Amino acid sequence: MILPGFPVARPRRLRTSPALRRLVAETSLNVSQLVLPLFARSGRKQRRPVDAMPGVFQLSPDEVLREAAAAHALGIPAVLLFGIPDKKDAKASGAYARNGVVQQTVRLLKKELPSLLVITDVCLCEYMDHGHCGVVRGEKILNDPTLALLAQTATSHAEAGADILAPSDMMDGRVAAIRAALDKNHFIDTPIMSYAAKFASAFYGPFREAAGSAPQFGDRRSYQMDPANANEALREVALDVQEGADLLLVKPALACLDILHRVKKEFGLPTAAYAVSGEHAMIKAAAAKGWIDERAVTLESLLAMRRAGADILITYAAMDAARWMK
Ligand code: PBG
Numbered sequence: 001m002i003l004p005g006f007p008v009a010r011p012r013r014l015r016t017s018p019a020l021r022r023l024v025a026e027t028s029l030n031v032s033q034l035v036l037p038l039f040a041r042s043g044r045k046q047r048r049p050v051d052a053m054p055g056v057f058q059l060s061p062d063e064v065l066r067e068a069a070a071a072h073a074l075g076i077p078a079v080l081l082f083g084i085p086d087k088k089d090a091k092a093s094g095a096y097a098r099n100g101v102v103q104q105t106v107r108l109l110k111k112e113l114p115s116l117l118v119i120t121d122v123c124l125c126e127y128m129d130h131g132h133c134g135v136v137r138g139e140k141i142l143n144d145p146t147l148a149l150l151a152q153t154a155t156s157h158a159e160a161g162a163d164i165l166a167p168s169d170m171m172d173g174r175v176a177a178i179r180a181a182l183d184k185n186h187f188i189d190t191p192i193m194s195y196a197a198k199f200a201s202a203f204y205g206p207f208r209e210a211a212g213s214a215p216q217f218g219d220r221r222s223y224q225m226d227p228a229n230a231n232e233a234l235r236e237v238a239l240d241v242q243e244g245a246d247l248l249l250v251k252p253a254l255a256c257l258d259i260l261h262r263v264k265k266e267f268g269l270p271t272a273a274y275a276v277s278g279e280h281a282m283i284k285a286a287a288a289k290g291w292i293d294e295r296a297v298t299l300e301s302l303l304a305m306r307r308a309g310a311d312i313l314i315t316y317a318a319m320d321a322a323r324w325m326k
Contacts, residue, residue, distance in 0.1 A: 029321070030325065031075040031326075033311065034321060034322055035076070035077075035080050035119065035315070036067075036068075037082065039058045039211060040061055040064050040083050040105040041084040042086050045062065050210040052209055052281050053281055053316060056280070062108075064105050065112055072115075072116045074322040074323065075322060078117035078164075080119045081118060081162075082211050083127075084101065084126060085097075085100065085126065089127075092153075093127065094126075098159075104160075106161050117164065118164075119162070120157040120162040122153050122178065123153075123168045125169075125211075126212065129216070132215050132220070133220065134171055144173075147177040150167060151181035154178040154192075159185070164191050165178060166194070167194055168195040170224050171223060175245050179192060192247070193245070194245035196236055196237040196240040196245060197236055197237055197256070198224050198249075198250075199251070200227065201252045201255065202278065203278030204252070204277060206278055206281045207276065207277035207278075230258060230262065233250075245269070247270045248270070249271070249273075249314070250272070250273055251273070252278070253273040253310070254304065257305065258308075260273055260305065264308075264310070264311075270311045271311055272313070272314055273312070273313055274314040275301065275302070275314065275315040283317075294320075298321060298324070302321060
């Protein structure tokens with residue numbers, strides 16, 4: 001492209017008024033892009049604050065409903081559900097229990113708020129006594145034996161009424177396994193949003209307190225990706241697309257804007273950015289100190305994810321963001 005030079009070209013001409021700036025804005029934020037993550041635990045009237053995530057709570061199903069209803073009223077189209085079971089074991093039984101906390105909460109939400117989309121996180125770490133996302137032998141996290149449990153978990157979420165299933169475990173072949181199980185059980189129309197490019201990130205720290213899912217030994221680097229690798233991320237995504245992923249997810253968000261951009265460009269599927277717990281904690285902490293403007297930084301971060309290619313924004317600040325976008 002040939003551009004004239006200065007003084008014919010004066011880029012500032014298009015920045016002279018708010019209306020003009022709005023007219024030429026390339027990217028926009030809309031409440032329809034937001035997804036609010038929520039943490040469900042058993043009980044009634046329970047709201048347990050998560051220390052490192054101000055404004056985030058472990059909620060009993062009735063309180064999840066309250067929170068989801070408030071989000072829905074603001075125009076937020078979807079919530080992303082995580083479960084905190086009462087008991088953990090070595091088979092993650094709570095993940096696929098018919099009456100597990102996620103299954104119960106999904107049924108309640110779909111009954112009371114049928115037009116709110118319920119996305120469920122499909123993973124085993126919250127339900128495993130060792131805190132890993134797969135079946136463990138010795139210190140090894142086994143891939144193939146984990147697939148059946150993930151497929152069973154996804155199917156039980158679909159049976160409860162989940163609208164979209166979001167596997168976040170990073171086992172090889174999980175999307176295919178989940179798709180096959182769903183189809184076999186006649187959930188041919190239930191989409192899979194794959195955490196296709198998920199890095200082994202220190203930004204998930206606060207989440208592990210929220211979900212009680214910190215690994216009891218080692219770390220997640222034998223299944224989640226090395227933050228050094230971008231080409232590998234594209235191969236991961238390609239596999240998930242081949243296996244039938246309907247929507248893609250990249251996380252963490254701000255530390256992976258390059259990945260987000262490449263994934264959207266290469267595959268063109270609906271793509272979500274997940275502004276993870278550590279990103280939320282950093283903004284909240286600096287804002288509490290008066291060091292940054294919470295509203296401006298939150299909205300600018302979300303806009304950056306959109307500019308990089310995200311269609312969908314998963315953020316703990318979804319309710320505030322929805323109010324600020326009005
Ligand atoms: C479960 C899962 C994690 C997150 C989403 N799903 C934690 C992890 O992989 O350790 C992180 C979300 C966040 O930090 O907000 N596997």
